[in-house]
Amino acid sequence: MTAQTLAPGTQMAREMAEQPDAVRRTLAALRPQRADVAHLFEGRSRVLLVARGSSDNAAVYGSYLLETRVGIVAGLASASVATHYAASLDLSDTLVVSVSQSGSTAEIVETQAWARACGAATVAITNVAGSPLACDADVAxxxxxxxxxxxxxxxxxxxxxxxxxxxxxxxxPDPAILDADLDRVADEIERLLAARAGVGDAVEALQAASYAVVAGRGLMLGTALETALKLEETCLRPVRGYSYADLRHGPISVVTSGTAAVLVAAPDGPLAGAMVDLALDLRERGAVVVGIGGSAAFPTACDVHVAGPDLPEAVAPLATVVAAQLVVEELAQALGLDPDAPRGLSKVTSTDRDS
Structure with missing residues (x-):
C-alpha cells in the first residue's frame, strides 16, 4: 500500500499546506510591533529565551540570529532555575523571551513571572492571544x-x-535588514510543498535504516533538532539530533552501515562547505546520507537529496523545516502510523511542575 492509501489527507498535511498564508499573516501582524520591542530593550544588553520542545528549537534559531546578525548576546534559559531552584538573579539588563504555542504551559508561564520579578522585561511568543503567557508579558x-x-x-x-x-x-540598527528575504519565505514554502522534490526517496532511505542521526550547524541547528524531534515523536524511530561539531566530537564513531544520516544545510553561509565535507565523511563510514537543502555542491555529496528553499542562511530555516516536515509526514504513513496523534503525546506540554 502506498502512503496515500494508508492515510489520505492527514490533518498534519492540511496544516502544513496552510503555512504560506500563516507566514504572511504573522509577518503582517508582528512587523508593526517592532518599535514596541525596541523600546522595551532600551537600556538592556542581552536576551534570554525560555521554551520547551519544538518551541525550544525555535529559540535556538532566535539565539543564533540575534548573535550573528544583530550582535546581541543571547542564550537559552533553564526554566528549572526558576521553577525548582527559585534562584534570585539580577535580570535588570535582560529581555526575557518566553515561547509556547499554547501560551498555557505552566512552567513557561511561571518562568516569565519569575523573570519579571528579577527585573527583566518580557516578551511572549505564542499562537493564542488570550493565553496566560500573552496576557502577562510586556509585549506579546x-x-x-x-x-x-x-x-x-x-x-x-x-x-x-x-x-x-x-x-x-x-x-x-536597521529593522528592515531581512525584510526582502522574509517576504519571499511564503512563496518558497509554497514551491516546496508543491514540488516535494526528493521526499519519496528520503522516505525509502529512512524506512530501511535501523538507526538515524540528524545534524546541522549554526543557524540551521534548530532545524536539525526539530527534524530529529519530529522523526522521533511522529515516526517512533530512535533518532539523535546533533550539532555538526558535537557529532564530530565522538558520536560519529557509531555511524556505520545501516545508519541514516539526515543533514540539514543552508544554501550559503560560512558552514555550507563544512556540511558538504560532513556528508562525504558519513558516506565513507557506510551511512546513507539524506541531505535537505544546502549549497549547489551539497546534493552530489549525499545519497538522497530533498530540495530546500532558495533563501539566504539567515531566513532559510523558516522554509527548510517544511521540507523536513514533508518527509516526516510521509514516513509516518509509510510506517502505518498516524502522524496526527503520535503515541503518548498531547498538544500542551506538561512537566512535573504542573502535576
Whole structure:
C-alpha cells in the first residue's frame, strides 16, 4: 500500500499546506510591533529565551540570529532555575523571551513571572492571544497560524520562527535588514510543498535504516533538532539530533552501515562547505546520507537529496523545516502510523511542575 492509501489527507498535511498564508499573516501582524520591542530593550544588553520542545528549537534559531546578525548576546534559559531552584538573579539588563504555542504551559508561564520579578522585561511568543503567557508579558508577539489540531507542531513552529526573525530585526540598527528575504519565505514554502522534490526517496532511505542521526550547524541547528524531534515523536524511530561539531566530537564513531544520516544545510553561509565535507565523511563510514537543502555542491555529496528553499542562511530555516516536515509526514504513513496523534503525546506540554 502506498502512503496515500494508508492515510489520505492527514490533518498534519492540511496544516502544513496552510503555512504560506500563516507566514504572511504573522509577518503582517508582528512587523508593526517592532518599535514596541525596541523600546522595551532600551537600556538592556542581552536576551534570554525560555521554551520547551519544538518551541525550544525555535529559540535556538532566535539565539543564533540575534548573535550573528544583530550582535546581541543571547542564550537559552533553564526554566528549572526558576521553577525548582527559585534562584534570585539580577535580570535588570535582560529581555526575557518566553515561547509556547499554547501560551498555557505552566512552567513557561511561571518562568516569565519569575523573570519579571528579577527585573527583566518580557516578551511572549505564542499562537493564542488570550493565553496566560500573552496576557502577562510586556509585549506579546502573537503568531497568526490559526488553531493547530494535529499534535506535531508544523504551522505554529514556522510561525515562531517568523516571530524570532521579527524580534531580532526589531533590535537591529536597521529593522528592515531581512525584510526582502522574509517576504519571499511564503512563496518558497509554497514551491516546496508543491514540488516535494526528493521526499519519496528520503522516505525509502529512512524506512530501511535501523538507526538515524540528524545534524546541522549554526543557524540551521534548530532545524536539525526539530527534524530529529519530529522523526522521533511522529515516526517512533530512535533518532539523535546533533550539532555538526558535537557529532564530530565522538558520536560519529557509531555511524556505520545501516545508519541514516539526515543533514540539514543552508544554501550559503560560512558552514555550507563544512556540511558538504560532513556528508562525504558519513558516506565513507557506510551511512546513507539524506541531505535537505544546502549549497549547489551539497546534493552530489549525499545519497538522497530533498530540495530546500532558495533563501539566504539567515531566513532559510523558516522554509527548510517544511521540507523536513514533508518527509516526516510521509514516513509516518509509510510506517502505518498516524502522524496526527503520535503515541503518548498531547498538544500542551506538561512537566512535573504542573502535576
Amino acid at each position: 508577539l502573537v503568531t497568526q497560524a490559526g488553531p493547530e489540531l494535529a499534535v506535531p507542531a508544523t504551522k505554529t513552529y514556522v510561525g515562531q520562527l517568523v516571530a524570532m526573525a521579527v524580534l531580532a530585526t526589531a533590535l537591529a
